[in-house]
Amino acid sequence: MQAPLKIGVAGLGTVGASVVRLIDRRANALSAACGRAITVQAVSARSRGRDRGLPLERLRWFDDPVALARDPGIDVFVELIGGEEGPAREAVTAALDAGKPVVTANKALLARHGVDLARRAEKAGVALNFEAAVAGGVPIVKTLREGLLGNTIERVYGILNGTCNYILSRMEAEGLSFEACLKDAQRLGYAEADPTFDVGGFDTAHKLAILTSLAFGTEIDAEAIHVEGITQITPADLAAADELGYRIKLLGVATRTEAGVEQRVHPTMVPKSAPIAQVNGVTNAVAIDADAVQELTLVGPGAGGEATASAVVGDITDIARGFRPAPFGVPAAELAKPARAPMQAHKGGYYVRLSVVDRPGAAAAIATRMAERAISLESIVQRRKGRVHGGDDPAKVAGSVPVILITYATTEAAIRAALEAMMSDGYIAETPQTIRIERE
Amino acid sequence: MQAPLKIGVAGLGTVGASVVRLIDRRANALSAACGRAITVQAVSARSRGRDRGLPLERLRWFDDPVALARDPGIDVFVELIGGEEGPAREAVTAALDAGKPVVTANKALLARHGVDLARRAEKAGVALNFEAAVAGGVPIVKTLREGLLGNTIERVYGILNGTCNYILSRMEAEGLSFEACLKDAQRLGYAEADPTFDVGGFDTAHKLAILTSLAFGTEIDAEAIHVEGITQITPADLAAADELGYRIKLLGVATRTEAGVEQRVHPTMVPKSAPIAQVNGVTNAVAIDADAVQELTLVGPGAGGEATASAVVGDITDIARGFRPAPFGVPAAELAKPARAPMQAHKGGYYVRLSVVDRPGAAAAIATRMAERAISLESIVQRRKGRVHGGDDPAKVAGSVPVILITYATTEAAIRAALEAMMSDGYIAETPQTIRIERE
Known part of the structure; x- marks a missing residue:
């Protein structure tokens, strides 16, 4: 010995x-x-x-x-x-x-x-x-750095911040506001007194930057990450998501695209059937799409003293056994320079919640603006004034009607341009809410 | 190089x-x-x-x-x-x-x-x-052998056979019989012409034997595994499970108990909220309960050429990098001799489906037999004759009423004894169906 x-x-x-x-x-x-x-x-x-x-x-x-x-x-x-x-x-x-x-x-x-x-x-x-x-006790670094070397990875995404997932889970289950759930999270020790780092998405971004490098063999490029937090999510969004067959999760997503690697952190609508949609509370989950293994999902505790210590001790035992892989899978000198895919080029579906001014012509104007950018709509939900999804809409604006659109895949640039045009048309009463949709 | x-x-x-x-x-x-x-x-x-x-x-x-x-x-x-x-x-x-x-x-x-x-x-x-x-492309061996060495593992369990999970998922989703789903599985190449090895639970048992050794540091003891397959599961069982908040999965389960290591493969009722309950089709999943990491669940493809090859190539790269842990985590000479926990000592809840002879005294006799063995009932469902859970009960026996019991935790010995006593009382028209319940 x-x-x-x-x-x-x-x-x-x-x-x-x-x-x-x-x-x-x-x-x-x-x-x-x-x-x-x-x-x-x-x-x-x-x-x-x-x-x-x-x-x-x-x-x-x-x-x-x-x-x-x-x-x-x-x-x-x-x-x-x-x-x-x-x-x-x-x-x-x-x-x-x-x-x-x-x-x-x-x-x-x-x-x-x-x-x-x-x-x-x-x-x-x-x-x-x-x-x-990354993800506390979940062995995702080992999986990417060692287990999946036979794979070309297409996408890695996950729930990487327990605080945000706790807040969104509570908001969804109980119809509570972001502020109320944040207070509970702080009381329970799941959120810091200054919660910006967690709820602003920055903690998720740090973890995503590491995952991206491991998954794609690129130098870490944290500055390239598009980051949005969860502070703007309302109970109305969660209720609408539920009705449309989705849940809202703060995801970190890194995808290989033709334009380079796209890295983004934002509230995301995921189909209820996706394994990651089932992950509630402070639990973390990471999913990987790869050519050989197809889809792999790891679910476990993202924080906590003993769970995190479990990962630290695992790392120590690898050293004790004489194992010494390159920290990011391939030697640092062979990591590729990051090719940043611009966020404007992001392709995907969008959920859009609009407060539409309640007068003739509004629907036609909105539809026209979408059509101009070649954006197709998968669904449109407009309920009678003042009531959305069986409850009062806290985001309701006087004299306006809430309208929810789900688009088929389009680009970030197209949706932004369409919404700007709608705003300047004067039919939209407040800044539209947009949430990107992540398909399985 | x-x-x-x-x-x-x-x-x-x-x-x-x-x-x-x-x-x-x-x-x-x-x-x-x-x-x-x-x-x-x-x-x-x-x-x-x-x-x-x-x-x-x-x-x-x-x-x-x-x-x-x-x-x-x-x-x-x-x-x-x-x-x-x-x-x-x-x-x-x-x-x-x-x-x-x-x-x-x-x-x-x-x-x-x-x-x-x-x-x-x-x-x-x-x-x-x-x-x-074990579990094809899912990196469970690496996780147990390397990542979780800081943990004392209490239980490892999983959906380890895609054929069985495909059949049970189809039966549940479409209300079809075992035989019909098996035929489909054979047509799609998910099941062999002789399906015994899969549907009888033997394939799951092989994988469980390996997981048990890795998780508990014991010599492999495949002969000790209690094995039941899925051939006796009926649409009535799946419908009853659904109504009671459960799904039925063929699980391999290894648990550390006071009497030793309990290893069993059988159809199992799992709460719908459990991550493993969400796993449908040919997908595999393995969950681990451990003292430090608490609960960890890995979900991915359990078979298929490329997914399995992904795991093989991962193993080869570990060798290429000079890594050489003991095959079962600790050297073979230090693996503990298995202490087999007898199946009769198994503790847990049970689902029992009885065909009760439709005459006075039956209910009292059944309740008495349960009480004699100190078995408490969490729920009893008896519907009007001939109809259970909104459909014709294929297991219906003329002159009898289907009754479904869910027990609180008891022992295998107690439930077997109670059912034998009921049978000899003459109030039960056919062999009772029992399915063990696995709590999160």
């Missing part, structure tokens, strides 16, 4: 503390599976005094995570500090440059500096593993 | 031919990801003349798979012959004993000889990979 693998953990929040506990709890099993013991030797965190329920007296303490990363007494550096710059980046860089393998759950760091870090890892000949950075 | 990895493929059916094509199609990507080219050098199959659309003239041909397995010109032996004995076993054994890594999709071989083969692989210091043997 080889010498024990000595781990240093920087960051002792919920996930860090769970990692220390899991490694201890599974010591025998890990040792049997890896042919060597795995032990946490040293830790670093901001506050030494805080009670985390951990036997810290057995572990060496570092105030400075960079010093821990460079310490010759550890074999693997685990970064659970978070943040795309500052101590997390400094410590990970220091560890890799010192020839130590790194395990991290830091999606922001990877979305911003992933390729640079991969280059450093490859130069040092060590692993850089980050299963926990 | 290292020397190319030379592959020998034995068995050129749908999967074998797809493996040869995939490796060729993805040559550049595989080479970039693995740091070495992967090339098929030699093949073996029964009929050399058959047109498989493959460029066989570029490949060396072996009539004898054992000779291919031992050939010094190949680095990895891929076994896609099938069968638990005969040429498949001989060739795999020969390859391992010659120090060559093996990739196989052969669940029957592994269910019967997996531990022996793992010992040989470990002795030779080579990989034995079999992702394709």
Whole structure:
């Protein structure tokens, strides 16, 4: 049996503390599976005094995570500090440059500096593993980086933020407003006091940037992602979606198109029959379309201390077993430069909710504007004034009638142009709501 | 860059031919990801003349798979012959004993000889990979063997046979009989001319035996599996399940219990809200309950040439990258001896469909027999004679009334004893139908 693998953990929040506990709890099993013991030797965190329920007296303490990363007494550096710059980046860089393998759950760091870090890892000949950075306990990084190498991947998409999925699930199930559900999410600890990062779609975008690189063999290109959050979704949208056979999910979607890779994060209508439509609450799901395997869907916990720690420990065991794939599947030097498909070129169906001014000619004007852009309509729903889908429409505007359109596949450019023309015609009482439709 | 990895493929059916094509199609990507080219050098199959659309003239041909397995010109032996004995076993054994890594999709071989083969692989210091043997293109072996090592697994269960799931899905959706759906499945190529292996649950049992070993670190113990197929399921059962909020799936289930590991394959009622209940048609799904990750569900194609080849190629790339975990996660010598939990000790809820003789005292007698065994009833459904769930009950027996009971958790022993007592009371017109309920 080889010498024990000595781990240093920087960051002792919920996930860090769970990692220390899991490694201890599974010591025998890990040792049997890896042919060597795995032990946490040293830790670093901001506050030494805080009670985390951990036997810290057995572990060496570092105030400075960079010093821990460079310490010759550890074999693997685990970064659970978070943040795309500052101590997390400094410590990970220091560890890799010192020839130590790194395990991290830091999606922001990877979305911003992933390729640079991969280059450093490859130069040092060590692993850089980050299963926990995307969809928590769901083994999607391993699946893309290892299991699906025989496939050309066409699309990867998923529910990557539990906070948003919790809010949308509650809104749908109970007909509540976004604001009410956000408050509940904050009370339950599913959302931060400043929820922008989650509900604005930025957390999903970080994770999507990583998935895109793994799926398509391209350099990470987080700046290219079209990002919309869920703050504008109303109960009326969810009710209309339900009636039309859809659910609304905040998805991150990356698709291979003729114009390049399209990356987008936005509220999306998915058919109720799609596996991803069944995923409610804080659960995450990732679906992959590929030429050989066709469709694969992974569903599981996207957050939580132990679930995320499960992914971190899996990454550590791969290192303990001597496995060292390139961080993004192919060596950083061979990642393709991203070819960005412009959002205006996006093709797909659209849900459009209009407040139409209640006077003659409105319907004809709308239909004409759609026809001018060659947009075909799959369905049109107009109910009697003031009532939509069996309830009062909170988005109702006085003197206007809510009209819901579902289009067949068109382009983002066409739908935007058609809506602008409608607005300037003066028949539309407020900014139209549009939600893209994602087919299975 | 290292020397190319030379592959020998034995068995050129749908999967074998797809493996040869995939490796060729993805040559550049595989080479970039693995740091070495992967090339098929030699093949073996029964009929050399058959047109498989493959460029066989570029490949060396072996009539004898054992000779291919031992050939010094190949680095990895891929076994896609099938069968638990005969040429498949001989060739795999020969390859391992010659120090060559093996990739196989052969669940029957592994269910019967997996531990022996793992010992040989470990002795030779080579990989034995079999992702394709369980749930086709779904990366469940990798997930259990690598990704979830930080977890103590409590239960693994799944829809592991596409034929059965296709038949049950059609029966449910269209109210058709088992026989009618089986015929359709045979016509579409989803079922063999002799369907016993699939519809009798034996194929599911082979796959479950492998999952059990991976999940619980125990020696494979296929003989311990309680196996029931789907041939006795009627449209009346599916309609009753629907009404009570369940679907019926053929599941393989392995659970850690106080009495040992319980392994069973049988038609199962699952709540409609369970992710696995949404899985229809030939698709497979595997769910895992574990202490750290909680619940993880993987859904994808369980069969098909390219999907299965995707898993085979993934296994080959792990070998090309120098990864060599123990075949069953821990070395064969450290696998625990299986502690079989007897089926009579199984705990869970039951669906019971009775044909009750239509005379006074029947209901009281049934209730008494249940009470004697301390079985509590969650629901009782009795409809007017001759009509159950809005349609004629094909299982209706003249002079009898169909009664459906759902029990709270009890034991297999208790329910069997209660039903036997009812039968001997003379109030039951035919053998009761029982279906176990699996909670989320």
